[in-house]
Amino acid sequence: MASSLKSKRKYHVFLSFRGEDVRNNFLGHLYKALDQKGIYTYVDSEELRKGEQIDLALMKAIEESQIAIIIFSKDYASSWWCLEELAKIIDRKEERNLMVFPLFYKVEPRELRTPRGSYRDAMAKHESKYGKDSKEVKRWEKTLSDASYLSGWHLKDG
Template sequence: MASSSKPERTYHVFLSFRGEDVRNNFLGHLYGALDQKGIYTYVDSEELRKGEQIAPGLMKAIEESHITIIIFSDDYASSWWCLEEAAKIMDCKEERDLMVFPLFYKVDPREVRTPRERYRKAMVKHESKFGKDSEKVKRWEKALSDAGSLSGCHLTFG
């Protein structure tokens, strides 16, 4: 029996987002629209089971998705966890042909590609915590630059 090199795909879409920025408004509408169309979408609040470890569950869900939508919002870069997700997503894009679609929610795509203002401030904070030459921070910066350089959708409305 021949083994397949293709990864098992469980989810159609994985949504990466900063909860406090979009969870109670935009995200609900996006998730609802995808669900209504029969698109099986991973959202941490919907899919993580109580008592389940967050890190392995989220990383596995990214690996098991066909498409990822990264919702870049004002405070996305302030969360080291969001940056870990973005780095994993970009790794899977290279290694597993994961399709990545950036959605710039009230954030200029240039802010993500070459951090200025809020994203720069967030990265400086991470550098002070993890070290300016930290491999982790460099990996996050590369993930932001690479993801921010992809063709996506820029939403400026409320």
């Protein structure tokens, strides 16, 4: 069974990130370093084909990955896409042994756990859009909290 599961994995790594925060600096360096080591990495700007339905392509890429690296940055939670990716990643971690590694880029895990700062502001905006007791917002809050307890890397400067 393990070999059949591995054969369905197309990517070594799926990168989940908020583009505005990291695309033109940190992400480029990380992607290049992984690529130079021969690690086949899914990043939307490289792998997403024009004309593809974005949500389906992203969810499929997560399912086809062995590892997910989540780059939690200041505005990560403001993105509906990022929160949906995160929910899928956490589901896959629990269901299919997807390895998940968080990178806390200029944020602390506690900001996700009990939403603070930009994470509190983002969740408040989602609540005003979807409703305070909406299933989506509750699911996103839970996945953010779950992810905050994963051992990862803390990158403050540089």
